[in-house]
Amino acid sequence: MRQAEVYTNKCMAGILTETDDGKYIFRYNDPYLLDKKQTAISLSFPKSQQEFVSDTxxxxxxxxxxxxxxxxxxxxxxxxxxxxxxxxxLATAHSDTIGAITVKKI
Structure with missing residues (x-):
């Protein structure tokens, strides 16, 4: 299993996980969800306590x-x-990305 912290404008929004069986999971962290000033990182990830799961x-x-x-x-x-x-x-999206999102290996 590999994981990364997902940041938007240097604020930690959630965790992206690649499971051992090749699935991908994104979940917002609770402080980000509770902060009403923070918006969803993408239309495909509305702010929610659910886990978003994908095979790719x-x-x-x-x-x-x-x-x-x-x-x-x-x-x-x-x-x-x-x-x-x-x-x-993990190797390339930790800095100098286009837009507000960065991904940092845990």
Whole structure:
């Protein structure tokens, strides 16, 4: 199992988990849910106490990844299998992302 903290504008919003059986789970943390000033990180993840579960990496997070030649270079440089999308997300989405969301390995 691998996990990451998901931040929006440097505020920890929740936890993204890749389970041992290849499922992905996103869950908001309670302080973020209770803070009425904080909005959902995406339309696909409305603020809720439910867990969001998927058999593939959620498109919202997948779209944070590089494609094509950039992805190849990142995978070679970081020694990450090109099919390890969660590993690539953990290695590249912790800073300097487009937008307010960052993902930091736990």
């Amino acid at each position: 990496l959620f498109p919202f997070f997948y779209n944070m990844l590089s494609e094509g030649a950039n992805k190849n270079i990142q995978c070679q440089t970081l020694k990450i299998d090109e099919d390890d999308v969660f590993g690539l997300l």
